[in-house]
Amino acid sequence: MSAFDCLAEIPDVLRAALERADDGVVIVDDAHRITHFNAAAERIWKLARTDVLGRDAAILGLKGFQPDPVTDFRDEVSLVRRDGSRIRAAIALSSVKIGGADHYIVFARDVTGEAERRVTIGLLHAVSDQTNRAVIITDIEQNIVYVNSAFTTLFGYTSGEAEGRRAGELIAGRHTDRKAIAKLIRRLRRGGRRGEAEVLAYDKDGEEIWVCARIDAFRDKKGRVKHIFALIEDITETKQLRSLQQLVMSSLADEVPITDIADRLCRRVEEIAPDVVCSLLHVDAAGLVHPLGGPSLPADYSRALDGIAIGPNVGSCGTAAFYGKPVLAEDIDTDPRWQPYKAMPLAIGLRACWSTPIKAKDGRVIATFAFYFRERRAPSKWHRRIVDACVNLGAFAIERKEARAEIARLAYHDILTGLPNRAQLRNLITTAIDACPHGSHVALAFLDVDHFKDVNDTLGHAAGDELLIQLAQRLREQIGPEDMLGRLGGDEFVILLPQRDAEAADRLASGITEALAAPLRIGSKLMPMSVSIGISLYPDHATDIDTLMQQADAAMYMAKQAGRSTHRIFSAEMNGLTEQRLAVIAALRRAIAEGALTLSYQPQIRSCDGAIHGVEALARWRDAVLGDVSPAKFIPLAEECGLIEQIGLWSVREACRQMASWRRAGLDIPSVSVNLSPINFRHVALAARLKDILAEYDLPADALMLEITEGTFMQDGAAALETMHAIRALGVGLSVDDFGTGYSSLSRLAHLPIRELKIDRSFMRDIERDAGAVAIATAVVGVGQGLGMTVVAEGVETEGQRKVLADLGCDVVQGFLYAPALPPVAFERWLIEHCAEQARAMLARLDVAAVGCDAVKRSA
Structure with a gap:
């Protein structure tokens, strides 16, 4: 029987089935000749059956495949066809008996498309597992069919644990916004576009995770949803916790009151942690707590907390503040620390409380941040992350509140003595006059320390400051409870005496003189002390504040002329003092015209290496008749009589002339600082004048620094700001002098063209031992350097002060430690x-x- 005769042994039905099979079917006899080659085989090998029947099976590229008489053979191979094309084919070989002879049948199927899809799916799996975003694919019933490795990392479930379970049951929880997810899925099923939702999810251990879920659908060719796809991103840190920071920082920039900031912070925390009730309490210097924020607590509960003293068994917050450590009461009802206080929280359904102390940079506990729970429990990891963020933010906000309160206090109080300053005194005098009954008097006494300059010159400014502090204390002891003591500045004090006539004022002045007869102890020295006092009366001498103050000042000068350590009440005869004042003004005008004013220069030293940073030019006046006139005397006088602008421009010109001379001589002085009055900045032509002066002496703009007070940009703000920007455009520097002694907006300061901040000398006196002075200096250094400014401390007299400032990172120091203000040659x-x-x-x-x-x- 021939090879082809064997097919006669195959029934016709089977032959027809083999011919119509989707798979290629090839029958090979025991001599390896092809005896059958169906239509599907022609398509797979791209060979006509007439070309292969009777030929060796090697033509099919299947050499090496030998049928096993016992076991069928199956494999997937790569076939190279006659035309050179390559396909992937699934091959199966089976041995059969046909007509008593051994044959084997080859079944072949083109799986090229399937192989490519498998490769693509493998790549997609690899890519999916490389992304840091979790991927979930579910069927239309939301049963999970696939998760990637990032899902396992984020939620803790392996793919085996996740697949087959409903997504909502796996990662949703008590506070998950299921409605938002369901709404997106309904929209997708109706043919709508994809969407996203931010929801609180839960991992395998029940810990909260804030996620952003971007949800889309896989559709078939008819547009029907076959699978739901979710790309999940952990936004716990990047968005939720950062939103707390943005909330606090933006509120601080907008100068929102601290109570409103605390309230907003608590509300935001309760949004991202729905199972807590949040509370923020301030702890004052006396150890008493005061509610700052707690919008979800009843008002009567917050009021009950106000004024409670912290202690070792004062609930969670009072105890946390007392020990400076977090305190957890998992069951308020049984916790011993809560026993005297538990009734109110239990009554409103609060069962547990976790409180964390908020500490200032110096280690003081300044607040507590608490989470109340409606069930007996401990905080979760998510709660701990929130508290870690809020404790830092709360410390920053409260310390800034304290700093601003101190700045606000300094706006109306003298930093050295704590007394009302000039600005506050005017308000107090106005109030006293307005409240004065008809027929009554208001007495105003001006006091000036006798020979105060001698104390500063012989013992130094620190001794002078101590003398003023002790003087203020003695004056407080002499006045009545309705009287008010203030300091105008320097060695000048004011006592306001409501409803006191001339006789009462005279008795008070005599009592002060007697009380000062005993010397003050300054260090190891006994220092004699006396003051000259001038008194004016409302309404006998004047009915307006300015005249009343001028008359008290005139009477005080008369007391000076009478030999000091005495007092005088204003009289009409003292009007001659006005003539004397005019004479001083005339002398000052002559000094300006004749060049009798001079500049002395005080060095400014870099903290990092001791090199010279620059010099400050300070005006000096020595008159042939008046002698040395203090700048504290003639500068205010110049402002009153309209000479200050002229003095300012002269100072700039003279300082530039001197700088040019020094540079020609080879002295390397980086820059000179010149003090200008706010009045100078009211003129838009100031920048042009400065440009001309710099050009005249061939100096670069950065060789000049202008020192201004905070009042410069607080008064006439628009005009001053325009002038300041014009000056900075030239390259001339601007320095804020006496920073911290006035009251200005820090958010406004951040937008001003300032290059330098100067810490006022008044902070230096106690900086070695006063934590408050260190805190304020730290704040100024932080504010200045945070805004890219150089910070200069003036009035540095001791090595200890310099070291404290260096430790704080202050850039530059200036003061008697290095040198006083010196004439050019010196x-x-x-x-x-x-x-x-x-x-x-x-x-x-x-x-x-x-x-x-x-x-x-x-x-x-």
Whole structure:
């Protein structure tokens, strides 16, 4: 029987089935000749059956495949067809008996498309597992059919644990917004577009995770939804916690009151942690708590907390504040610390409380941040992350509140003595006059310390400050409870005496003189003390504040002329003092016209290396008749009589002239600072005048720094700001002098063209031992450097003060520690000596380093 005769043994029905099969069917006899080749085989190999029947099976590229008489063979192979094309084929071989002879049948199926899909799916799986976003694919019933490795990392479920379960049952929980997800899925089923939702999800351990779920659908060719796809991103840190920071920082920038900030913070926390009730309490210096924020707590509950003293068993918050450590009461009802206080929280359904202390940079507990729970429980990891963020934000906000309160206090109080300052005194005098009954009097007494300059010159400014503090204390002891004591500045004080006539004022002045007869102790020295007092009366002498103050001032000068340590009540005869004042003004005008004013220069030293940063030019006036006139005297007078603008421009010109002279002589002084009055900044032409002066002396703009007070940009704000921007456009620097002694908006300061902040000398006196002074200096350094400004501390007199400032990171120091304000020639000598000392110190350091290197080499 021939090879082809064997097919006669195959029934016709089977032959027809083999011919119509989707798979290629090839029958090979025991001599490896092809005896059957159906239509599907022609398509797979792209060969006509007439070309292959009777030929060796090797033509099919299947050599090497040998049928096993016992076991069928199955594999997937790559076939290269006659035309050179390549396909992927699934091959199965089976041995059969046909007509008593051994044959084997080859079944072949083109799986190229399937193989490509498998590769694509494998790549998609690989890509999906590389992304840091969780992927969930569900069927139309929301049963999970696929999750990637990021899902396992985020939620803790393996793919085996997740697949087949409903997504809502797996990662949704008590506070998940299921309605938002359901709404998106309904929209997709109706043919709508994809969407996203931010929801609170839960991991395998029940911990909360805030996620953003972007949900879309896979559709078939008819547009029907076959699968739901969700791309899930963990936004716990990037959005939810950061939203707390943005809320607090933006509120601070907008100068929102601290109570409103606390309220907003608590509300936001309760949004992202729906199972808590949030509370923020402030702890004052006396250890008493005061509610700052707790919008979900009843008002009577918050009122009951106000004024409670912290202690070792005062609920969670009072105890946390007392020990400075977090306190958890998982069951308020049984916790011993809550027993005296538990009735109110239990009555409103609060069962547990976790409180964390908020500490200032100096370690003080300034607040507590608490979570109340409606069930007996401990905080979750999510709660702890929220509290970690809020404790830092709360500390920043409360410390800024304290700093602003201190700045606000300083706006109306003298920093040295704590007394009302000039601005506050005017308000107090106005109030006293308005409240004065008909027929009554208001007495105003001006006090000036006798020979105060001698104290500063002989014992230093620190001793002078101590004298003023002790004087203020003695004056407080002499006045009545309705009287008011204030400090105008320098060594000048004011006492306001409501409903006191001339006789009462006279008795008070005499009592003050007697009380000051006993010397004050300044350090180890006993210092004699006296004051000259001038008194004016409302309404006998004047009915307006300015005249009343001028008359008290005139009477005080008369007391000075009478030999000091006495008092005078204003009289009409004292009007001659006005003539004297005019004479001083005339002398000042002559001094300006004749060039009798001079500048002295005080060095400013860099903290990092001791090199000179610049110099401050300070105006001095010595008159042939009046002698040395203090700037504290003639500068206010110049402002009153309209000479201050002229003095300011003269100071700039003279300072630039001196700088040019020094530079020609080879003295390297980076810049000179000149004080200008706010009045100078009212003129838009100031920038043009400065440009001309710099050009006249061939100086770069950065060689000049203008020192301004906070009042410059608080008064006439628009005009002053325009002038300041014009000056900075030139390249001339602007420095805020006496920063911290006035009251200005920090958010406004951030937008001003300021290059430098100067910490006022009044902060230096106690900076070595007063935590408050250190805190304010720290705040100024932080504000200044945070805004890219150089911070200069003036009035530095001791090495201890310099070291504290260096530790705080203050950039530059200025004061008697290095040198007083010196005339140009004396300053030149000082600078040469300072540079020589710097060079000697550097050589000494190099010698030490060289010795160290030699020692290392020898030991090696």
